[in-house]
Amino acid sequence: MKNIDWSPWLIRMSQGDEEAFRTVYEETREHAYRLICYLSSSKEDAADIMSEVYIELLKSADKYRPEQPFTAWFNGLIVRQVRNWKRKSWRLYRIVEKVKLLADVSPDRKAEAELSAVGDQLELLPILRKLPLKAREIIVLRYYQDCSMEEIAALLEIPLGTVKSRHHYALKQLRRQFEEVQG
Template sequence: MKNMDWSSLLIRMSKGDEEAFRTVYEETRDHAYRLIYYLSSSKEDVGDIMSEVYIELLRSADKYRPEQPFFAWFNGLIVRQVRNWKRRNWRLYRIVEKVKLLADHSFDRKAEAKLSAVGDQIELLPILRKLPLKAREVIVLRYYQDCSLEEISTLLDIPLGTVKSRHHHALKQLRRQFEEIHGGKEKKDYVY
């Protein structure tokens, strides 16, 4: 890498200078790509994580301190974004598993296998977007931000009982929407 004045570039970036961002991007993209490629568990995610890294770089540019080596700081930023990506994927998996658990437990193994197979492929974001905002807030804070129900109560400035109620109803709505995706076929497999 060229001997860059990273501090001034990042200061300019934090003030909205697009040319400074372009320069930083051009000088760091190959490095960032390689590091993300080696750290991520899914090579298909590298492009998305790369975008997250540069979004976070824009947000964090004013936090860089000139006394620290730029690439050490930038590597830390990359590692955190890869971890965040993995954590988000894990939360998505947990939500799917929670929806499965809340599904009627009285169905047979054939229906369970179908539910499991579909659950592995489900795209939850469109389903989450169908939830009312108050329910979506609780689900996102609980499973994407890993907040406890007590923390959600504090964040939203609502009673803990209200959080628990919204959480319960949101999971029921997710389960209902999950079942609707699969139509009547799977419902025939349920044993009532």
């Protein structure tokens, strides 16, 4: 990776300049890919993690401070995304195990766990998009960001009871839509 002043590029990127993003991507992609391959346990995941790295780079370009070395800052971003990916994989494993354990539990809890597992495995994005925004927020924060119900209530500045009712409603809607897709 070239030793250049990245600040102007990152500022332009944070302002939506696509050319700046392309330049930063072209100059950093080999470095990022190598580091991801070293850190991740699966080479098959490298391309997906790489996408996550550049999405996060777009989101956090405005947080870069010129007094810090770009390479160190960028490496930190890569390491965090690899960790997030591993955590997501581990969460999928735990959810699948939970589904197995909940086989004899109430239908609501079992359905919730099954939906979580299916969501991570089959990408529920098209089905999620059909949910109203308030319900979608709860599902994304709960299952994709690993937030507790209390954290969601604080984050959205709504009562815990409202979070729980929206969660219940969203799961019911997802179940119904998933069953329609399964046909």
